């Protein structure tokens with residue numbers, strides 16, 4: 001099965017975690033992959049991933065590019081189009097959390113989460129819609145979170161950024177549906193990655209676990225499967241939606 005044969009996919013923040021799983025899943029299904037990483041410490045991971053992706057017989061290239069920086073996002077997408085000729089799928093995955101109760105949350109913490117999680121989505125999406133409009137086709141997938149719908153004490157900046165993504169997603173679906181461009185969001189629950197590593201063997205993690213009907217945290221590959229569905233023609237009549245992949249939890 002090659003659900004994404006010869007599609008070109010952009011994935012931000014793919015050197016590890018959910019982004020990496022999406023890149024591998026998309027390559028396995030025949031997509032050429034353009035992905036970003038931000039820090040020097042991710043360079044080695046990015047190089048290894050590039051080789052793993054190419055082993056599927058697709059083209060793959062990594063860019064060190066900060067999705068929160070408008071000019072960098074513009075330059076990145078321009079280079080992707082020069083290199084690959086088009087953009088069929090864009091996964092806005094890059095994200096960070098800086099959890100703190102509001103009383104202690106500093107302006108810098110607030111701003112960096114909003115810049116990385118929400119402004120990045122404006123920065124990248126604004127660039128990819130040009131080639132997509134030209135091709136009269138595209139699928140944009142934004143990584144939200146269940147916390148964007150429920151809120152969570154100690155995560156006001158993260159929840160605000162993830163809720164903002166949902167409003168953005170629904171608006172872009174309405175703006176660009178007539179151009180055959182779909183835009184959806186995924187709202188993962190708790191997924192085992194570096195971002196949630198602190199929950200392992202921690203009372204907060206145990207409490208969250210009890211709120212998940214499936215009785216376990218999710219795996220990055222399970223989010224990648226959801227992204228594959230939204231990126232492929234399997235979801236050709238789905239736009240403006242938020243798909244929760246959270247083991248049935250409600251917070």
Ligand code: NAI
Nearest residue numbers: 013017018038066067068093094095145188190191193195
């Ligand atoms: P992670 O921390 O393992 O990976 C995030 C990736 O984004 C890293 O590779 C990081 O270098 C990259 N990144 C951070 N800032 C960036 C920037 N400015 N430009 C480009 N890349 C940047 O986290 P994980 O768990 O893989 O998360 C991926 C996405 O899924 C994030 O948006 C996160 O908020 C979201 N998510 C994760 C959940 C979880 O339980 N792990 C739950 C709900 C949503």
